[in-house]
Amino acid sequence: MHSLLHMAAPGIFVLLWSTGFIGSKLGAPYIEPFVFLTIRFAAVLPVLLALALVLRADWPRKGAEWAHCFFAGALIHGVYLGGIFYAIDNGMPAGIAALVLGLQPLLTALLAGPMLGESVAPRHWLGLAVGALGLLLVVGPRIGVDASGLTVENALVCLVAVAGIAFGTVYQKRFAGGVDLMPGTLVQYFGALAVVMPLSMLESWEITWSGELIIAMTWLVLVLSIGAILLLMVLIKGGSAARVASLFYLVPVATAVESYLLFGETLSLLQVAGAALVVGALLIIRERRIGTRRTPA
Numbered sequence: 285m286h287s288l289l290h291m292a293a294p295g296i297f298v299l300l301w302s303t304g305f306i307g308s309k310l311g312a313p314y315i316e317p318f319v320f321l322t323i324r325f326a327a328v329l330p331v332l333l334a335l336a337l338v339l340r341a342d343w344p345r346k347g348a349e350w351a352h353c354f355f356a357g358a359l360i361h362g363v364y365l366g367g368i369f370y371a372i373d374n375g376m377p378a379g380i381a382a383l384v385l386g387l388q389p390l391l392t393a394l395l396a397g398p399m400l401g402e403s404v405a406p407r408h409w410l411g412l413a414v415g416a417l418g419l420l421l422v423v424g425p426r427i428g429v430d431a432s433g434l435t436v437e438n439a440l441v442c443l444v445a446v447a448g449i450a451f452g453t454v455y456q457k458r459f460a461g462g463v464d465l466m467p468g469t470l471v472q473y474f475g476a477l478a479v480v481m482p483l484s485m486l487e488s489w490e491i492t493w494s495g496e497l498i499i500a501m502t503w504l505v506l507v508l509s510i511g512a513i514l515l516l517m518v519l520i521k522g523g524s525a526a527r528v529a530s531l532f533y534l535v536p537v538a539t540a541v542e543s544y545l546l547f548g549e550t551l552s553l554l555q556v557a558g559a560a561l562v563v564g565a566l567l568i569i570r571e572r573r574i575g576t577r578r579t580p581a
Contacts, residue, residue, distance in 0.1 A: 295532050300512035302538035304504060308369065311500030314492040317369035318484035324501060325476045332473070336466035343391045343467045350471055352459040354545055357472025358569045359452030362479025367445025377439040384442040384570050385532070389415065391450040392529035399454045400525055407568060408527075413564030415443065415533035421558025461521050473509070484559060511562075 311320060336343075344350050360461040368385070390412055460468060491497070519528045537559040 293519060297512060297515045297519060298531055299540055300507055302378045302510070302535045302542060304508045305360040305535075306542055307500040307504045307508065308372075311497045311504075314372065314494050314498060316484070316487040316490070317373040318366065318480050319487050319489055319491065320501075321362075321365055321369060322477065322479040322484040324504050324509060325473050325480065327501070328473050329470065329559045331505070331510060332466055332470040336464075336470060339466060341466040342464040344463055344471070349460065349463050350439045352455070353463055353468045353471035354475035354478070356452050356456040356460050357469075357475030358479050359448045359455065359475075361472060361476035361509075363448030364452070365476075366443045366480050366483065367411065367448065368443045371441045372566060374435075374438055376435075376442065385428075385446050386441065387443075388446045388450050388532050391446065391526055392453055393462040395450060395524045399458050400436075402525065411565045411568035413565075414568065415530065416561050418558045418561030418563075418565060419533055419536060421554050421561065450529065451528060453520060456517070458519050465517055465521075469514060473552050493565045500521040530565070537562050562581070566568065 308320075315323075335341075344353065393408070393412060463471075516528070520532075541559075
């Protein structure tokens, strides 16, 4: 049973993570981006605290452990999601945003070498390249739909976002991998709030509490910010950072399928071919474990 759950964990993570874009799209018309994220992250805290107490989790004993979790959370949640929400709210086409964010697996693989001592095999680089090509085919048809929001500012924000989650993923494994899951993730969200809450003070805090927003907020808090993130932390702890990051190639594919089912967005033959390439890339990457060497503490 345990091995079955271990095998299913990557697929479950991709499915849960991809729904974040659907939830964001559902709630975006009723709330400003940083207000949205501030409420979302704040709502996660009591739930994680209750889980940590019920499970009698081991809390970090050293100040450095608290600081590492705080910083990793600021990057993985605050910088990454803050950048995405800001760019899309300012008109960045979702297809282009997805393409820029698709750089994450490549950037993570580059960082994993010097920071974690992970040697990325040629087979793995081949898988990353095939995945990037597949991602381009999936999101390419959406790029020309509306390019009015393709500004230098939005492009830079997306690049900062992808750098944030790539560096944060590697940093989490390198410096906070030994911290207990529940309290470590709880501290991460305090780091995320330190990024988005000050920015939310620049917004009006005008919120329309519609049914769509309540559903989106509930889903994003419970399923994304708790379920998917805890699963991501488990995957980072148990596998190489580069291999875990390669799963993000599948997210736009899953989102495209969900958009087709929920919103009637069409999928061309080219997009289907791109999705097949992405799946093939993941099979190439996961076929053989990446070798690791010890890195001095």
